[in-house]
Every structure is written in structure tokens, then in C-alpha cells.
Amino acid sequence: MIVRARAPLRLGLAGGGTDVSPFCDLHGGYVMNVTIDKYAYATLDPSPSGQAEFFAMDADASQTMAPDGVDIAPGPLQLMKGVYRRVVQDYLGGRAPPLRVRTSSDAPPGSGLGSSSTMVVALVTVFAEYFGLALGEYEIAQLAYRIERNDLGLAGGKQDQYAAAFGGFNFMEFYDNDRVVVNPLRIKEWIWSELESSLVLYFTGVSRASAKIIDEQSRNIRDGRSDSLDAMHRLKQEATQMKEALLRGDFLRLASVMQSGWQAKKQSASSITNPMIDEIEALAFRNGAHATKVSGAGGGGFMMFLCDPAQRVGLVRALGGAGGTVYDTHFTSNGASAWKLG
Template identity: 65%
Template sequence: MIARARAPLRLGLAGGGSDVSPYCDQFGGQVMNVTIDRYAYAIVRPGDGQSTCFEALDVRHHAEHICGDEHSLSGPLQLARGVYARVCRDFLDGKQPSLRVTTYSDAPPGSGLGSSSTMVVALLQAFVEYFGLPLGEYEVARLAYQIERNDLGLAGGKQDQYAATFGGFNFMEFYADDRVIVNPLRVKDWVWAELEASLVLYFTGVSRASADIIDQQSRNVSEQNQASIEAMHRLKDEAVAMKECVLMGDLRRLEATLRAGWEAKKQTASSISNLLIENIERVAFANGARAAKISGAGGGGFMMFLCGAEDRLTLNRALLEQGGSLLDFHFTQRGAMSWRVP
């Protein structure tokens, strides 16, 4: 039997960063995001009886784990290793079955689309399918967060795991003690279609490690940097405004909200923006963009631009001249899913 799973990548629309500790523990965080039809994939199937094989097809990494040996949670395949180790510990009484675990993704690491956390969700969903584990959506998202942040020690927030698990447009609330509330939004069809026609996703060509930016944001809150904390408060407020804009179809206010959220985000850590990003912004605004922001922690990866649908082709041509690439996408309502193949 083969278990397959996929989980959708997400666009962070507003509030990103307020889901990171210690801010969300002290003040509560609020985030608006939406998933798109680009995915992380995971496959779990029986192994050779002696070892478990991990392979990432998109980055061409391969590793073997001898069943019964101590787990290694480092290296380029640490996400798959971490999920395997946690499932063995929590659900299989410590037994290490021989498996073949394969992954690949539609987006590169460091894209700003939540690719790493989405991969953890896809992996965990594949194990849930393979072993018939009794985990619902909240349990999958929470466990994926614990594996990535606690077991593997990777810095980051909470929104990516919940976005990948639940799918769709969501307004999310984050509180102390890892308490999370996901509020799915019923978005009118015309708003959905107009946003798809007006949003442009541009890859800067630079993948970035988000850990340094997230560490700086966390330090600023821990050290009571008031400018950074006030900027985080504004980010959170913009998430509430974004929710209202999307639900009511107020697209002009949505543009202003996106712009205000991006300006606030840049105040939370000094490395979120840079000369490359600022230059791309200037080109975009000179060619029809009405609002812009980085998707994810910042420093590189994908940039989002909101424009009039009639200006989309002009904006696309101008952005392509900057040396990056465009990503065609549609929003998707469904979150992580898995299935069995005989």
C-alpha cells in the first residue's frame, strides 16, 4: 500500500509575524492568509525491511536510516526525519518500521510561501493515512508545529502549519500556550475572482533563510523594543482590516490595508526589506501596481503585487525585465489531503 498526501502553500495577506512567540504569547496574534494551488507532496510506502529511505526529489537528496538506530534530525532531509521520528515515538511505541519516504514541492525553500512548514504538514498527513492515525485538522497542525519548532529547533511562527492543514481564506488567532483558533471565511465568488485577476506573484530569484529575521523580531519583543512592538500591533490591526475588506469586497480599502501592513512589517526587523526589494517595488509602482508586500518573513522570496486587472500584463512584463520569474496560481479552498493507492 502507498499513502500519498499533499498540502497547499499559502500567501500571507496581513498580520504575519504576530503569530511568532513571544509576541503572540504576550499580546495575541492575528493573521489573514489564503492557500494557493501550489503544493508540497509526500509519499510513504513500505521499505526493504532493514532501513527507512528518505528522498527529496526536487532537491535530489537521499539518505538511509537503519531501523532501530538512534534518529539523526540534522541535514537537508531533517523535515522527513523529524516527522518519522515523532510518529515512531508517539504512535508506534518507539518501533521503527522500514519505509520509503519521498517528498517534492512546487516551490523552493525560502520562497516565503510557507514551503517548509507545508512540507511537514504533507509528511504528517501521509503518515496519518499510512498508519490510520486518529488526528484531526487541529491535531495535525499543532503536531506539525511542535515537530518543526520544538523537535527540529527551527525558528518561525504558527500560521503556515494551520494554513496548509485547513486551506482556503482564513482569519487566524494565536494565543499563549499554543492556543490557536482558525476562522474560515466565506468569500463571495466575485471577490475571489477579482483578487485572482489582480494579484501578481513575483519570485525575486533570491531564496532567503527566514530564521535570522524571525530571531530579530523575537529579540525586539523580548527586549521591549517599543518601536518594533508598536509596528507588530499595527500588523495585527491590519489583519482585522484585511478580513473586513475581503468579506465586504472593499477592494480599494484592501489596497490601502496591504500597503499599511507592508510598511508596518518593515518596522519589525531591519532586514525585511533591502535594495533589491525596493528597486523591484519602484518598477512595479511605475507599471500599474497599487500595493506590494513580501510573502513570508522578508529579505527575498516571493513578492505580491496588487494591481488593476487591466494593468496585469504591463506589470508582468516590467517585472520579468528585472530578472525574476512569475508564478501563475489560483486560490484553493481545500487544505491538506491524503489518499491510498493499492
């Protein structure tokens, strides 16, 4: 039997960073995001060698080992080995079966689209399908979060796992004790289409390590830095404003909130922006952009821009000459899914 799964990547529209401890534990966090038609993929089948086999196809990395000797050392195979070990421990009574795990992604690590956490969700989903585990969206997201943050010790927030598990437009609330509330939004078709037509997604060509930025944000909150704390409260408020603008189809307000959120985010940590990002932002505004932000923690990866759809071609042309890549993208309404072959 072969089982495959995929989980959608996400764009953070507003509130990103307020889902990270300790801010969300102390003050509560709000995030507005949407999933797109870029995915993390996982395939699971019996191991031909009788061992545990792990393949990160896009990283050209692989390892074969005894099923009861799977480690979680850092590297491109860490995520899949972490999921394997957690499933064996929690759901298989410690029995480690000989399996082959293969993964790939439509976006590189450090892209700002939540690619690492989305991959963990895809892996949890494929294992759940393979072993018939009764896990809903909340359980999949919570398990993925525990694996990534607790088992593997990787820094980050909570929104990516829930976006990948649920899919679509979601307003998310984050509280202490890892309590999360996901509020799916019913976006009118014309608003969905207008936002898709207005959005330009641009990969800077530079992946970044989000952990450093997240650590700085968390340290600023723990140290009580008023400028960082004020910026985080603004980000939280802007998630609510973004939700309201989306539901009403108020695109002038939407662009204003996105730009204001980007300015606030830059105040939460010093490494969120850099001269490269500033230059691309200035170029975009000279060529029709109304708003911009870096997706994810910042520092590189993907940038998103809003513009008048009638001016989109000119903006795309200008960005295409800046050394990065413009991605054609569409929103999705579905979260992680899995299917069996044979």
C-alpha cells in the same frame, strides 16, 4: 501499499509575524492568509531495502539507515526524519518500521510561502493516512508545529501549519500556551475572482533564511523596542482590517491595508527589506501596482502585488524583465489531503 499526500502553500495577506512568540504569547496575534495551488508532496510506502529510506527529490538528497537509528541532523532530510521519529515515538509505541519517504515541493525553501512548514504538514498527513491515525486539522497542525519548533528547534511562527492543514481563506488568532483559533471565511465568488485577477506573484530568485529575521523580530519584542512593538500591533490590527475588506469586496481598502502592513512589517526588523526588494517595489509601482508586500518573513523569496486586472499584463511584462519569475497562481479551498494506491 503506497500513500501520497499534498498540502497547499499559502500567501500571508496581513498580520504575518504576530503569530511568532513572544508577541503572540504576550499580546495575541491575528493573521489573514489564503492557500494557493502550489503544493508540498509526500509519498510513503514500505522500504524495498528493509531499512528507513529518505528522499528529498527536488534537493537530490537521500539517505538510507536502520529504522531504529534515524537521526534529525540539519539538512534537506531533517523534516521527514523528524516526522518519522515523532510518529514512531507517539503513535507506534517505539516500533520503527522500514519505510520509504519521498518528498517534493512546488516552491523552494526560503520562498516565503511557508514551504518548510507545509512540507511537515504533508508528511504528518501521509503518515496519518498510512497508519490510520485519527487526526483532524487542528491535531495535524499542532503536531507539525511541535515537530518543527520543539523537536527540530527551527524558528518560526504558527500560521503556516494551520494554513496548510485547513486550506482556503482563514482569519487566525494566536494566543499563549500555543492556543490557536482558525476562522474560515466564506468569500463571495466575485470577490475571489477579482482578487485572483488582481494578484501578481513574483519570485525574486533569491531564497532567504527566515530564522535570522524571525530571531531579530523576537529579540526586538523581548527587549521592549517600542518601534518594533508598535509595528507588530499595527500588523495585528491590519489583519482584522484585511478580513473586513475581503468580506465586503472593498478592493481600495484591501490594497491600502496591504501596503500599510508592508510598511509596518519593514519596521519590525531591519533585514526584512533590502535594495533589491526596494528596486522591484519601485518598478512595480511605476507599472500599475497599487500595493505590494513580501510573502513570509521577508528578505527575499516571493513578492506579491495588487493591480487593476486590466493593467496586469503590463505589470507582468515589467517584472519579467527584472530577473525574477512571475508565477500563475490560483486560490484553493481545501487543505492537506492524502490518498492510497493499492
